[in-house]
Amino acid sequence: MEMFFYGFMQRAFQASFLIAVIAPILGLFLILRRQSLMADTLSHISLAGIALGLLLNVNPTLMTLVVVVIAAVSIDYIRMLYKSYSEISIAILMSAGMAIALVLMSLNEGGTNTSIQQYLFGSIVTINLAQVQLLFFLFLLVVGLFLVFRKPMYVLTFDEDTAYTAGLPVKLMSIVFNVITGVTIAVIMPIVGALLVSAIIILPAAIAMRLSKSFNLVILIGIIVGSVGMFTGLTASYQFGTPPGATITLVFIVIFIITTIVKKLVNQSKYKKNQRT
Amino acid sequence: MHYIEVKDLSFYYDEEPVLENICFTVDPGEFVMLTGENGAAKSTLLRNILGLLTPSKGTATISPVNERNEKLAIGYIPQQVASFNAGFPSTVLELVRSGRYQRNKWFKKLDAEDKEHVERALKSVGMWEMRNKKIGELSGGQKQRISLARIFATDPDLFVLDEPTTGMDLDSRREFYELLKHNSKVHGKGILMVTHDHEDIKQYADRHIQLVRKEDSPWRCFSMDSCKEPSKLHS
Structure with missing residues (x-):
């Protein structure tokens, strides 16, 4: 319990809760739009933004936001070019992001490695008050948009052609969704690290999809799974002195394995019961 | 016209x-x-x-x-509908209800009339009993039926x-x-x-x-x- 007396741990738990709510909402739509790796791509591109910011002496977070928004719009354009293989846009931009980041880092000689490392691995326990406030603003934005646009997003993710003929502005919605995902990645990345941001966004939604057959319940279960995973991971990280982002991700992996096994056993027992009757 | x-x-x-x-x-x-x-x-x-x-x-x-x-209002059923995403986390009822959204219900709650349309549409294709099933668990023919139910619910x-x-x-x-x-x-x-x-x-x-x-x-x-x-x- 002593950890709750530390200000940095209180902020870490506050941030964890906010991320636990935001992540499955975005994660579910990303999975259903076959863009699970988009979070990964945008986090790689964020690194390019940070490297550019450090090179030009501009606030890295601000530069990341600009770069990520441009990338988020480009993803949708490339996705339209290869409609049947939408993951191609992800692959192209992921390589481009990493390549630009590495080139910019090499141009910026003189001790930026520490900063880049900080963004690469992140650390939720070094989060400051301004970051928690920014995260809270993002939380309000994502939850608010989800509550208002839940129905159009449901139809859009089910089938884009159906959404278009139903009169929805499919292109605009896709771009806005990508931009919000990009902004979320840019805000979350310094906290959890570029390498793990994708796992934290995708895993709770992926676990929830296995546990529920209803769309609305998936989001709710995703938030519960997200909160359990974040809090457990953070506590374990504090107790064992392991990196927070990696510990949280491992907790999600364990939850994924347990739920998969339990679901399989339940299905088998249901099947046997049906066989007997 | x-x-x-x-x-x-x-x-x-x-x-x-x-x-x-x-x-x-x-x-x-x-x-x-x-x-x-x-x-x-x-x-x-x-x-x-x-x-x-x-x-x-x-x-x-x-x-x-x-x-x-x-x-x-347009009701469109594309050719490949029977092969739709088997893992889409939605019940039959949720999917068919989504047909009513384009009837000016994107930002409003579905009312009794909407629910009646949905029930009638599901019954017309013989899928009312399956309404709480996950759509991924349905056969190809059943998926086709709920796609039809969805546009009948829209009443385009x-x-x-x-x-x-x-x-x-x-x-x-x-x-x-x-x-x-x-x-x-x-x-x-x-x-x-x-x-x-x-x-x-x-x-x-x-x-x-x-x-x-x-x-x-x-x-x-x-x-x-x-x-x-x-x-x-x-x-």
Whole structure:
């Protein structure tokens, strides 16, 4: 319990809760739009933004936001070019992001490695008050948009052609969704690290999809799974002195394995019961 | 008024013509079937009409309003609907209810009338008992049925259907055609349906548009015989 007396741990738990709510909402739509790796791509591109910011002496977070928004719009354009293989846009931009980041880092000689490392691995326990406030603003934005646009997003993710003929502005919605995902990645990345941001966004939604057959319940279960995973991971990280982002991700992996096994056993027992009757 | 008006439409894939000189209309209360051999670009024609593809020449327009001067509601079933995402986390009821959203319910709660439409639609395709099932657990034929239920729940002014009866048995298909005919004759709906089942559907449809291969074409290009009125099945 002593950890709750530390200000940095209180902020870490506050941030964890906010991320636990935001992540499955975005994660579910990303999975259903076959863009699970988009979070990964945008986090790689964020690194390019940070490297550019450090090179030009501009606030890295601000530069990341600009770069990520441009990338988020480009993803949708490339996705339209290869409609049947939408993951191609992800692959192209992921390589481009990493390549630009590495080139910019090499141009910026003189001790930026520490900063880049900080963004690469992140650390939720070094989060400051301004970051928690920014995260809270993002939380309000994502939850608010989800509550208002839940129905159009449901139809859009089910089938884009159906959404278009139903009169929805499919292109605009896709771009806005990508931009919000990009902004979320840019805000979350310094906290959890570029390498793990994708796992934290995708895993709770992926676990929830296995546990529920209803769309609305998936989001709710995703938030519960997200909160359990974040809090457990953070506590374990504090107790064992392991990196927070990696510990949280491992907790999600364990939850994924347990739920998969339990679901399989339940299905088998249901099947046997049906066989007997 | 015409719900659909196609004027001298041609469509090229990478400079190669696949559709040329297509002209026809679909009016309120009319049930039109569109046929042609495999690869006759029937789905491509529908996608041109719906605005999902852009015609290379000519125009395809859909009336923005219905006969009552309200915004026209379109119910579209694409060809590959039976192969939709098996893992999509939704119950049958949620999916069919989503058909009501375009009835000005994107940002409003569904009311009793909406729920009644949904229940009637599910019952009309024999899927009411399956309403709480996850859509990924359904067979291909059942998925097709809930897609039909979804557009019946929408109660659109214009149905655009691309081989909607794939995977359905003969009795179910006939029930479905009967339901469509009722919708066009009694409720004034416009219907354009791509089908390979034209012998069976003759007695239900008002008109038959057939896409035929152009003999002088360098590529597999399809057209109607001419831009005159297509054959009438029933006067």
